[in-house]
Amino acid sequence: MSESFDLVVRNGTVVLPGEVVRADVGVRNGKIAAVAGDIGAVEAARAIDAEGCLVMPGVIDAHVHFNEPNFGHWEGFRTGSAALAAGGCTAYADMPLNGNPPTVDGKALREKERLAAGHSAVDYAFWGGLVPGNLDRLRELADAGVVGFKAFMSNPGGEGEGRFREADPGTLRAGMERIAAFGGLLALHAESDAMTARLAALARSEGRTGARDFALSRPVAAELEAVADALAMAEETGCRLHFVHISSPEAVRLVAAARGRGMDVSLETCPHYLTLTEEDMVRLGPVAKCAPPLRDAARREGLWAGLLAGDIDWIASDHSPCPESMKMAPGLTFFDAWGGIAGAQNTLELMLEEGWIKRGLPLPALSELLSARPARRFGFYPRKGEIAVGFDADLAIVDPNRPRELAKEELLHRHPHSPYIGKRLSCKVVATLCRGIEVYREREGIVAPGAGVRLGPVRAAETF
Structure with missing residues (x-):
């Protein structure tokens, strides 16, 4: 691939519709521009190494x-x-x-x-x-x-x-x-x-x-x-x-x-x-x-x-x-x-x-x-909901090998009480990207506190 990207998420285990693959995800202008196994060496303004991690669509x-x-x-x-x-x-x-x-x-x-x-x-x-x-x-x-x-x-x-x-x-x-x-x-x-x-x-x-x-x-x-x-x-x-x-x-x-x-x-x-x-x-x-x-x-x-x-x-x-x-x-x-x-x-x-x-x-x-x-x-699809070319680069990067008990100190909502405190977990979200903007990193916490925008439907919502 000869294109350049604003961001490449490299070496991750990527969760796609119907399959899980080892791949890189290339991002340009906030959108997913490529999902392939051979773009890690392509020129990019920045890169995130997701080695050993799951790369999942952001939760809605x-x-x-x-x-x-x-x-x-x-x-x-x-x-x-x-x-x-x-x-x-x-x-x-x-x-x-x-x-x-x-x-x-x-x-x-x-x-x-x-x-x-x-x-x-x-x-x-x-x-x-x-x-x-x-x-x-x-x-x-x-x-x-x-x-x-x-x-x-x-x-x-x-x-x-x-x-x-x-x-x-x-x-x-x-x-x-x-x-x-x-x-x-x-x-x-x-x-x-x-x-x-x-x-x-x-x-x-x-x-x-x-x-x-x-x-x-x-x-x-x-x-x-x-x-x-x-x-x-x-x-x-x-x-x-x-x-x-x-x-x-x-x-x-x-x-x-x-x-x-x-x-x-x-x-x-x-x-x-x-x-x-x-x-x-x-x-x-x-x-x-x-x-x-x-x-x-x-x-x-x-x-x-x-x-x-x-x-x-x-x-x-x-x-x-x-x-x-x-x-x-x-x-x-x-x-x-x-x-x-x-x-x-x-x-x-x-x-x-x-x-x-x-x-x-x-x-x-x-x-x-x-x-x-x-x-x-909600009519957000095909803008949101999957990792696929043309979708917003909304990604959750998860370390699947982080056993721990959930601690109160981890919680970022205003009043950190929860019935889940003390629950044994095996996975940890280590980074979250919204439209290609890294909004959360485990070490630093929230790094783009005002990055979100209001969504409107991109087409009529689907019948279930």
């Missing part, structure tokens, strides 16, 4: 909560994106609910855009919200480039007049009709509010406020009822649907059956449902609290079976952080503690450990789950 995390505006003290774009970059993530979609105001109209979206610009280490996109009272704002948000709309079928919690509220059945149906009319995507937190509210109130009235009591108040039945109701409504309205943080294999089977009937529906699960159980929640306390709650070991393995069978579309962190005091203050019951897992930095390393190393999930299949499928769903 479709589900994070960075909480700006006005709740950046929980997590902001600078700290949250730093954690993602240190975990090999090169793009993310930020959820609409925990900022004040939440992202439910164009004005709120513009404020969020202003706060993110120049403060994110990696590329980003935004979800809009579907809540009671904002039906007339959905098209406005769609035209402004949100990747889709998030709605809750159960109470998302929080306080105050401007908080993000669950969508009642009338709002949900009307929202689906409007979103279907312009071809948008609706993402749902699917738990039956009637069931969870009744069971939680009963538990509190009886003084049952521990971890197991919380799990019993949000049973799998609540997830299944909500998923079934939403699927029926989407089938009637023609709305494209996505289910977030599915926690049970039973719900995976419901969604897979609907897709088999021709519905345009996708689902994600999260590393915490694939690596932790209800027993861990009891052992670790509120740092492992989330909704839906962690399930038993049999259901965890059932999720892996669904994933290996191809019934789960992607894996997302659902990074939902808060100050330590909201998790661990003296006197807080498990019900009162903030519910959310802080895990932005660890998705890739956890899935390499639990999927590739322990369960034999092929690296190309793992890459599909972490990168290509969300890229396709």
